[in-house]
Amino acid sequence: MWRTWVKPYVCALVAVGVVFQLWCVGWIALYGMGVKPYTAFMKAEQVRLLITKFQPSLERQWVDYNDMSDNLKRAVVTSEDAGFVEHDGVDWNAIEQARLRNEKKGKIIAGGSTISMQLTKNLFLSSNRSYLRKAEEIGMTYIMEVMLPKERILEIYLNSVEWGEGVFGAQAAAEHYFKGGSAAKLSPQQAAKLAVMLPAPKYYDLNRKSPRIGRRANVILKRMGAAQIPDDEGA
Template structure:
């Protein structure tokens, strides 16, 4: 009998029986750890990639890849219209028009315009959905480089994080140069050079004030205005931007 009890005790304390089974809280902690690690790894990738782009030009962006996928649905051989040109080969008219239209305080802020973001928040609350973002040029570039056109508060948080990285690594002129060369200007049309040639048949360096103003107005809805070039709003708004261009401050 004693031998039986000793055997029973030995069996109950075997290594296998001493292993603890994971409960729900253990699995939850494990999943959270994986998620946090994934987020940190993604942020590190963004940070290092932006550091690389301080000296080397991006070959593509998230928006470019999305546009390429859309084009391939109807034409597998379709290619994007895109040509990189140096900052000083882009018309000052276009630079002034975009700053006047998109981000008048671009050279002075640190990537964010709090008043604009609060205004967008109030508008979204009134509409019950996200209709405005209050994004600066730096924020727009963050979205174009890495994110999607989806409108959500989570995406906005990602955008703010990437914007900080852009402002940490780059001066304003470099941010603006990448923006001018990568922003969407129509279905499959990216960058100032491609836009100038697509809409006016001239290089970006030759854009007139009026042409530049019209291109600037297109930026919030480039694919729409690509197919609605005679829109009265486009001409009316371009006139407003043309009058504001003289006061636009450019990064040096």
């Protein structure tokens, strides 16, 4: 008997999931044609700031890929996803390592996300950690990797990732942390410092003199020269 009344709800949930996936695919196609995204994370942060601080807008300004410092591209790839150019969007070794860490801690503390997976989450999903959301993230990431070149993925990521409270994208970050800063002219040191902040941007925004920033930035600086980034014709 219970199957009779449960089945319609299950079908409805599946239908909603399919519609959501198709909606996401449609937006990815638009991003491939040059549309500049306003991500789910941006919308959530704008609502939060409006409610808590009566701040109606975010700090953000789009910068084209070729107008962005290669120092920043290399620093972010070094810090967040060294295999960005080679993999197909998902690093299963990193996911397995994250799973083992989560099991050891008894809770989800790591996700093993690549840059592409982080972008998928920022564009369409929430910050809530669960294995269901991770599955959605992986599925949509594979679709995005098929539809968009690596250059476009990195361009969107660097223009939409959070770099502080209400601060989104490389240009806003350059202006926020370096007086008169420009995403096109970031030095290797400045780029490395910004890359360090990505895992916890709000914390580092409030703790800019944290010793960890300097230590981690030095590590990134030493490795940046070997980082591979998409060329001007895409990867």
